[in-house]
Amino acid sequence: MNKILYGVQATGNGHITRARLLVPWLRRVGFDVDVLISGRERTKLFGLDELGHYRFRHGFTFALDDGRVDVVRTLLNAQCKRFWRDVRNLSLDQYEYILTDFEPVTAWSARLQGRECIGIGHQYAFQYAVPKQGFDPVARAVMRWFAPVSLSLGLHWDGFGAPILPPIVDTGTQHRASLPGRYLVYLPFDSITRVMRLLNQFPEVQFTYYCAVDSPQGAGHIRQKPYSRSGFQEDLAGVEGVICGAGFELPSEALHAGKKLLVQPLRGQFEQASNAKALQLLSLASVMHDLDPESLRAFICQPPATPMHYPNVAKAVAFWLQSGARESVDALSNRLWQAVAMGAPQAASGINRSFLKAAERAEYTPAPARAVQRDTDGSVGSGLPRWSQTGSGQG
Secondary structure: OOOOEEEEEEEOHHHHHHHHHHHHHHHHHHOOEEEEOOOOOHHHOOOOHHHOEEEEOOOOOOOOOOOOEEHHOOOOHHHHHHHHHHHHHHHOOOOOOOEOOHHHHHHHHHHHOOOOOOEEEEHHHEOOOOOOOOOOHHHHHHHOOOOOOOEEEOOOOOEEEEEEEOOOOOOOOOOOOOEEEEEEEOOOOOHHHHHHHHHOOOOEEEEEEEEOOOOOOOOEEEEEEOOOOHHHHHHHEEEEEEEOOOOOHHHHHHHHHHEEEEEEEEEEEHHHHHHHHHHHHOOOEOOOOOHHHHHHHHHHHOOOOOOOOOOOOOHHOOOEEEEEEOOOHHHHHHHHHHHHOOOOOOOOOOOOOHOHHHHHHHHHOOOOOOOOOEEOOOOOOOOOOOHHHHHHOOO
């Protein structure tokens, strides 16, 4: 038996992006991979060619309203009877490994059938002492029970003294020189009207804004484009900075490529609030709230960033599974973080404490290096840079 069932949560694009990278490597090392996707309407799924044939289930997802999680609609849209029917009807007998990237049908089927399920994804890093914001009892319950697993490969931007792996990014992409004064914008949970109102306040800056339009449009300093994976990657390679939500995968790609990063956490979403906090503590990004123009102005004035150069985590995980997962997760984590090449004088697997403010240090203290700790919880400026004042860098 050399088969894998890989469950992918499709609420956001990040889970699918990871699957696009991991599935080819799993197949390359000899696994026959079946993919199960849930959490988004089938008609709204796109860019899945690398996954091949996949099964679709309804699953669960979060309803959103102009940048905020709508709790009432989320509960009303939940189809619990359908979910449990899908869980009970999923046969796992033919699979050697069951993987889930926060996909609940796969995870709960494994749990009910007494099978080991390996969770791989950012959400599984939150069982350890990583930076958290807004983690109330409801948030903890969601992280623990939405897609429960027996073994986890959590992903994060730092090891935080726990067996956490670096992000899964496309390491085969060639880095290109950034064009000063050009920025990529991807804020899918904010209305186009509100985002355009913000960007129009900076006529000196060139923005490529990916949003819900049918074809490229716009002139002057703002160019709107419909989402396209290949086009998005091409634009990402050439810009100086990225303005996006505080998810995990796109910020990881931006950091790997050496792009300045400004994130806006989704209101009412504890994971994104925690991500924003972690990026600030690690001095990897700036944070904006409610499309604040002063935050964007300060971000534009910042100097260029340095690439993170993450290793090929997808390849490492595939070979780890092929070898029978005999290496401990802690050893796998250590090996991968040692391969991280950072341009800044900051440890690859330890937070730079000089950036922690006293208030933040009181709330969150990073774990000692490699000491595993499970969840015990207890920026603006003014003026634009010289290139924008002279009009250079806009050609």
